[in-house]
Amino acid sequence: MTVMAPLSTELAATATHLRGTLLAERVDQEFRPPLMLTDGERVPHADTFSALGLSSLRLVDIEMALDEALGRRSGLTGLGGSGTVGDFLTHLRSEVLPDLFPDRLHHPGLQHVADTVAFHAVRSPDRPAIECEGRVVTYAALHRESNRAAHALLRAGIGPGSRVGYLGKESEYYYEALFACAKNGAVLVPVNWRLTGPEVDHILRDSGTELLLVEPEFVATLPKAGELPGLRLVVEIDPADPASYQTWKDGSAESDLPRCTGPDDAVAQLYTSGTTGLPKGVVLAHRSFFKIRDALAENGLDWIDWLSGDRSLIGIPGFHVGGLWWAMQGFNAGVTNVSMRMFTSADAVRLIRESGITTACVVPAMLRMMLAEPDLAADDFASLRKVVYGGSPISESLLRSSIEMLGCDLAQIYGLTETGNTSVCLPPHAHVPGSPLLKAAGRPYPGVGLRIVDETGAEVATGTTGEVLLHSPAAMLAYWGLTEATDATLVDGWVHTGDAGYVDADGYLFICDRIKDTVIVAGENVYPAEVENALCKHPAVADAAVVGVPHERWGEAVHAFVALRPGAEVTPRELMRSLKGHLADFKTPSTCEFVDGIPRNPSGKVLRRVLRERFWADRERRVG
Known part of the structure; x- marks a missing residue:
């Protein structure tokens, strides 16, 4: 269909x-x-x-x-x-x-990331663009300082198409780097600060990062000097004491740079798990951050909207497409964005209360932790008018609690990094307690195509489960340096999501299972092959397989099945400890069981459905 x-x-x-x-x-x-x-x-x-x-x-x-x-x-x-x-x-x-809707904000002339901050620097120069840990940066200051950073990049030999890495937690400097790259023509490569040294090395090496902005606490995870010949310069940024970074910008002009890229040119390269087990670089163009916004506004839809006076909470980190996309929507509207260095539920609740947050984007695990905070007061969420959530499926019980306790509109978004974030939305008016639509992912935005196909690529009938394909004007340009992988995922403009779902008679999409093997732990993608490769490096391990299992707090957790070599002995605790330094904590299996063998088909492929069955048998949706 x-x-x-x-x-x-x-x-x-x-x-x-x-x-x-x-x-x-x-x-x-x-x-x-x-x-x-x-x-x-x-x-x-x-x-x-x-x-x-x-x-x-x-x-x-x-x-x-x-x-x-x-x-x-x-x-x-x-x-x-x-x-x-x-x-x-x-x-x-x-x-x-x-x-x-007299106060709804939409500026259709903005179609390039560089134009966003320049426009609002003239329109509302003194309005706070970013607030972080008590520091306030106005739109005028953000425009001026990102101009200086863009000139500094140019002086360092970084120009159109060059990759600029950023390894650090959320701060005003991350978004300064984003706008600087957009103005300079460079491409920002955000690096997940939770990754280990080898994982960081892969991203910097694969992307060909030439200049890296890094916070001091993460310098130790970097490869040794000279190990990455393409990395020409490392610039340290300490948000609490940015003197060295400011010194690097000294002497840089504050003037605008001439435009050297267009809406269809790359502006960001985000890494997401891939079929080889190594993260792949998803290249996104400027248009990825504007097309859905325009479709909503042009069709008078308030599914995701921005009003004069909004204060937006950036809770999802910017190395995720959800965090970067959400932040850009706030900047495009010209509202104030409150950035969290890293998410904690206590800080999120406090910021909503004390900073008058009106709108936010979170993953379901964040919602669950916020609602579980002790001593929640009735007015802690009083300022909220709308919360957007996505990144992983949400349980019906958590959704009911969110509707009751937040007391504001809710909108669910569904999409992938490859689709430029959201392509489908369950609008606020569908969030009615008891409605069967609460199990749906939503409906496609205007101008977004949705198809359900079987294993041969043929479309299936309404209500029949198949693979979900999406055709979005915000979709990725390509996987960086991976032509075959790009051609397999992006076919004639249609993104093959790897998710199994069906569409009902009213056009609502329901996600049932995951065809691809990715496990989503609190919004973080974990690809089994990467974890399995790490497990099999242990001398006691003959074979291993991992799957996602239900987890009340995180949505899914990683569960490992391990077959030991004859005569070998190792405890689950010892095995998990051996992964430290090789895998990020969120990728490390939460539970482990020893088995005689790993079930595989004749071609050697792990039969993950067999392994997952007992964990998900009583669940209507076989995703967390």
Whole structure:
């Protein structure tokens, strides 16, 4: 089945604001008096209104709801009996939506990351762009300092297409580096600071990073001098004492650089687990950070929106596409972004309360930890108006608790690094306790294609499970240096997600299982081959396989099956300790069991479904 989101759905923008009134006024009869098309058909047909649950409302009921929302007469029925669908939608767009959403922020002229900070430096120079640990950077200052950094990069021989690595926790300097690269034409390569030395080495080596910005506490994880011939310069940044970094920028001009890249050129390269077990560099263009925003605004949808006065919490780290994409949405809107150096649930709750956070993006594990914080007060989340969540599936119990305790709108997003982050959204109006839609990932954004195919690539019928394919204008350019892997994942513009799911009759996507073997631990991707290779290096291990198993807090945890060599002895604790320094902590198996052998098919492929079965047998969704 193929689903292409509609391009004219302005009515959906009123859903969040009007759903209570509309659903309360629902009646069991058709619209009266009807607006009529020129051929005599009724305007309010099912495909226009079914998503809002309006198909059985009278026109007068909609008018009354709009009148209440606007505080005046909407004039809807004044269109008369000869109005067309076009008249109806034009009226909503021109007369109703601007009054419903007067403070919504969208700047369609912004299509390049470099333009974002330059635009707001002129429009709102004194507005805080970033707040981090009490430090405040205005849009004017962020523009000025990223210009200086861009010139410093150029002076160091870094220009269009060069890779600039960043190894550090969240801070204003990470985003200064992002904007500097965008202005200079370089490509930012964020490195997960939780990785071990060998893992960092792979990313720097694979990307061809020429200049690395690094926080002092992570210098020890870097390869020795000379081991990476392409790495020409390492610049230390200490957010608490940035003197050495400022010295590196000394003498750099504050002027704008001439534009040397366009919306379809690379701006970031994020590493995600791949089929070889080694992370692959996903190359994203500037457009990846604007296309979904534009689709929502152009179609009047408030699934993810920005209002004047919003204060956004950046809780997901910027080395993840979810964190980087979310931060860019806040910058594009010109709001204040509150950055956490690293996420802790206590700090997140405190910042929401003390900083007046109105909107945030989190993974489900973060939600669970925040809601489990001791001594939560009734008003801790009072400032929130919308929380966006994604990165891994969410349990129904956690979703119910979030709806009840946060007291704000919720929106679920689904996508991959390869799709430029989100391609599907479960809008706020679908978050109704008890609704079967709470099990859905959502519907594609306008202009995003969704297909479900079988193992031969043929499309399947509605309700039939197959592989999820997505066609997004925000999708990646390629995997860096991996033509075959790119061609296998990005086929004729369609991203093969490796997720199994189905689409219902209303176009909602439901994720059932994972065709690819990736395990997602609290939003972090873990590829089994990498863990298995590390386990098999132990002299006592003959064979190993790992799978994702349900975990109440993290969504999934890594479970290892290990077959020992004849006569060999090792305890699970000793085996896990042997992985220290070779794997990041989140990749290390939480549990381990010894088995006689690892089940494999005739070609030698691990039968992970067999291994996973007993852990997931009583679960409706076989992903965490």
